[in-house]
Amino acid sequence: MLFIGVVPILPRIEEGFHLAKAATKKAPTEQLAKPAEPKRHAATREELLRLYREMLLIRRFEEKAGQLYGLGLIGGFCHLYIGQEAVAAGIQTALTDKDSVITGYRDHGHMLLCGIDPKLVMAELTGREAGISRGKGGSMHMFSVEHKFYGGHGIVGAQVPLGAGLAFAHKYNEDGGICVAYFGDGAANQGQVYEAFNMAALWKLPIIFVVENNRYAMGTAVDRSSAETHFWRRGEAFRIPGMVCNGMDVLEVRGAAQAAVDFVRAGNGPVVFEAQTYRYRGHSMSDPAKYRSREEVQQVREKSDPIEGLKHDLETAGITEEELKAIDKEIRSIVNEAADFAETSPEPDPSELYTDVLVERY
Amino acid sequence: MATELKMPALSPTMEEGTLAKWLVKAGDTVRSGDILAEIETDKATMEFEAVDEGTVGEILIAEGTDNVKVGTVIATIVSEGESAAPKAALAPAPSAVAQPAPVAAPQAAAPVLAPAATSDLSEETQRLTVREALRDAMAEEMRADPRVFVMGEEVAEYQGAYKVTQGLLDEFGAKRVIDTPITEYGFAGIGTGAAMGGLRPIVEFMTFNFAMQAIDHIINSAAKTNYMSGGQMRCPIVFRGPNGAASRVGAQHSQNYAPWYASVPGLVVIAPYDAADAKGLLKAAIRSQDPVVFLENELVYGRSFDVPLGEHIVPIGKARTMRPGKDVTIVSYSIGVGLALEAAEALAGEGIDAEVIDLRTLRPLDKGAVLESLSRTNRLVIVEEGWPSCSIASEIMAIAMEDGFDYLDAPVARVTNVDVPLPYANNLEKLALVTTASVIEAVRKVCYRA
Ligand SMILES: Cc1ncc(C[n+]2csc(CCOP(=O)(O)OP(=O)(O)O)c2C)c(N)n1
Ligand SMILES: [Mg+2]
Numbered sequence: 001m002l003f004i005g006v007v008p009i010l011p012r013i014e015e016g017f018h019l020a021k022a023a024t025k026k027a028p029t030e031q032l033a034k035p036a037e038p039k040r041h042a043a044t045r046e047e048l049l050r051l052y053r054e055m056l057l058i059r060r061f062e063e064k065a066g067q068l069y070g071l072g073l074i075g076g077f078c079h080l081y082i083g084q085e086a087v088a089a090g091i092q093t094a095l096t097d098k099d100s101v102i103t104g105y106r107d108h109g110h111m112l113l114c115g116i117d118p119k120l121v122m123a124e125l126t127g128r129e130a131g132i133s134r135g136k137g138g139s140m141h142m143f144s145v146e147h148k149f150y151g152g153h154g155i156v157g158a159q160v161p162l163g164a165g166l167a168f169a170h171k172y173n174e175d176g177g178i179c180v181a182y183f184g185d186g187a188a189n190q191g192q193v194y195e196a197f198n199m200a201a202l203w204k205l206p207i208i209f210v211v212e213n214n215r216y217a218m219g220t221a222v223d224r225s226s227a228e229t230h231f232w233r234r235g236e237a238f239r240i241p242g243m244v245c246n247g248m249d250v251l252e253v254r255g256a257a258q259a260a261v262d263f264v265r266a267g268n269g270p271v272v273f274e275a276q277t278y279r280y281r282g283h284s285m286s287d288p289a290k291y292r293s294r295e296e297v298q299q300v301r302e303k304s305d306p307i308e309g310l311k312h313d314l315e316t317a318g319i320t321e322e323e324l325k326a327i328d329k330e331i332r333s334i335v336n337e338a339a340d341f342a343e344t345s346p347e348p349d350p351s352e353l354y355t356d357v358l359v360e361r362y
Numbered sequence: 363m364a365t366e367l368k369m370p371a372l373s374p375t376m377e378e379g380t381l382a383k384w385l386v387k388a389g390d391t392v393r394s395g396d397i398l399a400e401i402e403t404d405k406a407t408m409e410f411e412a413v414d415e416g417t418v419g420e421i422l423i424a425e426g427t428d429n430v431k432v433g434t435v436i437a438t439i440v441s442e443g444e445s446a447a448p449k450a451a452l453a454p455a456p457s458a459v460a461q462p463a464p465v466a467a468p469q470a471a472a473p474v475l476a477p478a479a480t481s482d483l484s485e486e487t488q489r490l491t492v493r494e495a496l497r498d499a500m501a502e503e504m505r506a507d508p509r510v511f512v513m514g515e516e517v518a519e520y521q522g523a524y525k526v527t528q529g530l531l532d533e534f535g536a537k538r539v540i541d542t543p544i545t546e547y548g549f550a551g552i553g554t555g556a557a558m559g560g561l562r563p564i565v566e567f568m569t570f571n572f573a574m575q576a577i578d579h580i581i582n583s584a585a586k587t588n589y590m591s592g593g594q595m596r597c598p599i600v601f602r603g604p605n606g607a608a609s610r611v612g613a614q615h616s617q618n619y620a621p622w623y624a625s626v627p628g629l630v631v632i633a634p635y636d637a638a639d640a641k642g643l644l645k646a647a648i649r650s651q652d653p654v655v656f657l658e659n660e661l662v663y664g665r666s667f668d669v670p671l672g673e674h675i676v677p678i679g680k681a682r683t684m685r686p687g688k689d690v691t692i693v694s695y696s697i698g699v700g701l702a703l704e705a706a707e708a709l710a711g712e713g714i715d716a717e718v719i720d721l722r723t724l725r726p727l728d729k730g731a732v733l734e735s736l737s738r739t740n741r742l743v744i745v746e747e748g749w750p751s752c753s754i755a756s757e758i759m760a761i762a763m764e765d766g767f768d769y770l771d772a773p774v775a776r777v778t779n780v781d782v783p784l785p786y787a788n789n790l791e792k793l794a795l796v797t798t799a800s801v802i803e804a805v806r807k808v809c810y811r812a
Contacts, residue, residue, distance in 0.1 A: 059395070060394075063394060063395045063411065066411060067411070067413055069370075070370030070371060070372075070408070070410065071370065071371070072371040072432075082395075100559065102555075131592070132592070132594075133590055133591050133592040133594070134592030134593070135592070136589055136590055136591075136592050137590040137591060137592065141586075141590040141591075142591075143587075143590070143591040143594055143595045144594070145591075145594050145595050150555070150558050150559070150595070151587075151591075151595075152590075153583070154582075155578060155582045155583070158551065158578065158579065158582065158583055160551070161547070161548050161549075161550075161551025161552050161554075161555060161579070162551050162552075162554055162555035162558065162579075162583060163555060164548075164551070164552045164555060165551060165552040165553060165554055165555020165556040165557070165558065165559060166555045166556070166558065166559040167555075168552055168555065168556045168559070168561075169555070169556045169559030169560055169561050170559070172511070172537070172556070172561060173560070173561075191547065192547040192548055192551060194548075195543075195545040195547055195548025195549070195551075196548050196551065196552065198543060198545065198548070199542065199543065199545065199548055199549065199552060202543070281409070282406075282407075282408065282409070285372065285408060286372050286403075286405060286406035286408065287406055287407065287408070288405075288406050288407050289400075289407045289409070290407070355593065356588050356589045356591075356592060356593035357588070357589055357627050357628055358588070358628065358630065358652045358726075359588055359593075359596060359598075359650075359651035359652050360650055360651055360652055360678075362630070362677070362678045362679030362680075362723070362726050
């Protein structure tokens, strides 16, 4: 019991100074509202096909990005989402178009599922005028106000208070939207995350804090960086309910996401939502890859792959191999088209160097 | 015929690497995404994956080979059911990147000399403290635009640590006047996110010393948004609060951050001196679509000035002539303007007619006004309540060298604080801060009257 050391002291304080009474204006923690018990989502045939399609789109898009990087067409840092597809797919499909999304630099997957044209994303990766940031953001810094996707942030943890700010705006405007802020297990150790948790809980902001626990922050395994590796518990001190799900099972993520979304949208304040997942690739394209064994990666791929894992459910729903092949083919052509577009469209005009620094002229 | 697999680049600068390990052998069937090999440089290892389905034909470079040039054919893949023509490999990146022709910066042309605005307040005025003027600016903008709200430590129920937000909670309620916990990094981020989400936050820092914890969001989140989004995503936010030395509060509480923020493209930086400018510029800042750092000064909050009645907006980016003169130009901002004016009064008695220019906005800086004044007086002194190195004063000196050299009849002088952390002891603090006497001395020197 964690409280053993504390409990005997409390009555003494209460008798002596009545401090404990003064401190208990808030409801007892056991009375706090909680999200409904999450269930693995019972998906319809259409939903299953959509989830499969979306995960596959991310996988193929990222593989292609990896190839373009190898060819020198993509520069700088490029962080792939391969392995984590079920997290974004399970959560994004539980959102509506009123909701806003924000994440870190591992952002391609979230963007595709926000409905942003793969061509514009790929063209940003190659630094072209037609890119979503007109070539001035790159892989880590992409935004689409139109799709309520607010980045794409290169500073680890920054998206957490920024997301709380987006949630603040939803509440202020009473627009019925919620914000989903995705961040990593490494980001979860940033102080600003807890500053945001505190204010989000204090002000009952409509936000889901999604910790994508892929077990590593660059080369540091969670056990080496985190005193508490149950990230879903990290909101407890702020009275934020925590949820955890198998982030390699898209239907489990989808079910848990629904419970979180319903809870947050009903005005109960934030949820900390841990999705346990895994990244197959290096942290970024240049990764020494010495901190884990190939066997470890291989095992996850073979036993827990989110796309392969869904095949059983697809089969049970009577979806045929031919249908899946057709989806594969369609996605391959979408991705190839995006890559062709990203390779052939022109770089920004040199005059673009000076545009968009400030909005107004002074 | 087969597809040729070429040695990939781990980064655009990589020219060669080690083929550390093959994970497939000739005859293996591979699918798109399968890892074929590990490539190493001194910095990193990268997995090299299959682009398409097929069978590994030949391994041409053995594992363990060093110094394999990027682009070398390392293996072949025979595509399933396709044996005839080689599949066109993805085009490699252009090896010699065409050097773009240099572009002239829009600002690079010789600055246009334009006189600073004058301090002529012909309208009807009222006497207001800077503190009241700032409050009125916020209140007026909050009345006009429901998206505007103010947040910070002690801004609501306590009425502001320096009483700048006095009365706002009563008028606008707790939804729009928000007490935050002591959590600068967090609420600067929340404010910035709210601006990205379409609101118009005013974030008050109790003083800018504490904004060090939040500077990441000011610079990395707010200042970069518009540029990095290709002009799509706005961040209309005002970060405001007292800046610079107060009185006997020691080194951690007495710093001028103007040069720090003014060095960052993507920010607007304003530091007003009198109440009329405080009001007019804060209103302009709140209306601006850009992120604004608005630097006030605690020692000036209580000073009273004439402020025009009714709607009063001051354009951002325009300096102001506080006192016309013909012998020397004294450029300053914030509390330094008061010292410059005092010095000018005293110098008038010695027959030196000094012109005093208040920069008001530090980014974008009104170069034209500084140079126009210099072109008439031919002498320049900069007064800054802050450290000398990498200061606004250094910047103005650089401008004088680059664009005003021909106007100069004497070397430019800067009068600043002493280059030390601000001491606490009364006598030492006085010795460290810029004074009217030191301004007078510098002016005499550039006028060769010392
Ligand atoms: C403030 C800050 N510190 C360090 C970095 C460098 N960095 C980039 S990603 C990263 C690891 C983050 O890991 P995690 O949050 O687990 O996310 P993941 O990459 O696993 O998705 C680090 C240290 C940074 N970008 N920002
Ligand atoms: Mg991680």
